[in-house]
Amino acid sequence: NAGVTQTPKFRVLKTGQSMTLLCAQDMNHEYMYWYRQDPGMGLRLIHYSVGEGTTAKGEVPDGYNVSRLKKQNFLLGLESAAPSQTSVYFCASRVESYTQYFGPGTRLTVL
Amino acid sequence: AQTVTQSQPEMSVQEAETVTLSCTYDTSENNYYLFWYKQPPSRQMILVIRQEAYKQQNATENRFSVNFQKAAKSFSLKISDSQLGDTAMYFCAFLPITGTASKLTFGTGTRLQVTL
Numbered sequence: 066n067a068g069v070t071q072t073p074k075f076r077v078l079k080t081g082q083s084m085t086l087l088c089a090q091d092m093n094h095e096y097m098y099w100y101r102q103d104p105g106m107g108l109r110l111i112h113y114s115v116g117e118g119t120t121a122k123g124e125v126p127d128g129y130n131v132s133r134l135k136k137q138n139f140l141l142g143l144e145s146a147a148p149s150q151t152s153v154y155f156c157a158s159r160v161e162s163y164t165q166y167f168g169p170g171t172r173l174t175v176l
Numbered sequence: 177a178q179t180v181t182q183s184q185p186e187m188s189v190q191e192a193e194t195v196t197l198s199c200t201y202d203t204s205e206n207n208y209y210l211f212w213y214k215q216p217p218s219r220q221m222i223l224v225i226r227q228e229a230y231k232q233q234n235a236t237e238n239r240f241s242v243n244f245q246k247a248a249k250s251f252s253l254k255i256s257d258s259q260l261g262d263t264a265m266y267f268c269a270f271l272p273i274t275g276t277a278s279k280l281t282f283g284t285g286t287r288l289q290v291t292l
Contacts, residue, residue, distance in 0.1 A: 067202060098280075107180075107267060107282035108221075147194065155221060163209050163271055167221035 068092065069113045069168035070154050077174045078146045086171050088142040088156030097139040099131060099151040102170075108155060114139055146175045177242050178203045182283035190291055197253045197286045199268030207273040209281075210244065210251045216264040224266070227251065250262045263290045
């Protein structure tokens with residue numbers, strides 16, 4: 066039981082490049098979330114999903130897209146990366162009791 | 177909208193001593209959960225403790241306990257017998273119970289340094 070895993074752990078992009086972050090969970094959780102963490106700002110919700118095939122916007126969705134084609138996977142896409150998207154990205158999934166479990170994070174730098 | 181405030185950006189405590197981290201929140205909801213998460217230098221977000229708003233009894237987990245004051249909207253974390261491994265960022269988080277739309281709101285964190 067690996068819990069929540071994220072791929073990759075680190076990535077450097079140039080402005081305008083695209084990439085996809087993968088989140089996988091093996092706990093059969095319905096709900097999954099993508100957050101970004103910036104210095105002095107805590108974690109902010111980008112997008113979330115309440116089940117396979119569903120997605121919804123969070124607090125800071127602009128510049129990101131997501132897909133949940135399979136229950137265990139939640140993908141976060143950046144179509145045209147900008148320096149303002151330099152951040153640490155966390156994926157989380159939650160149980161019915163509302164506790165969220167987090168992945169190890171992905172550090173993304175956009176030059 | 178909910179807000180979570182952690183007014184102590186940094187704190188320091190000596191090993192084996194007790195430290196209390198503060199958290200206040202603002203909400204019009206009556207049913208919600210409150211959480212403390214720990215983020216060590218490894219960056220992993222680790223759940224420390226959880227409190228259900230409908231429970232009057234304060235939650236405890238080994239050396240970690242909370243002081244939950246619902247009327248004052250206060251949720252502080254007490255760490256007893258501090259250990260070097262407690263050095264980390266600590267985030268307070270609020271979650272209203274509103275069905276599928278429930279979303280966590282985090283505070284900005286308190287950096288705790290445990291010293292010898």
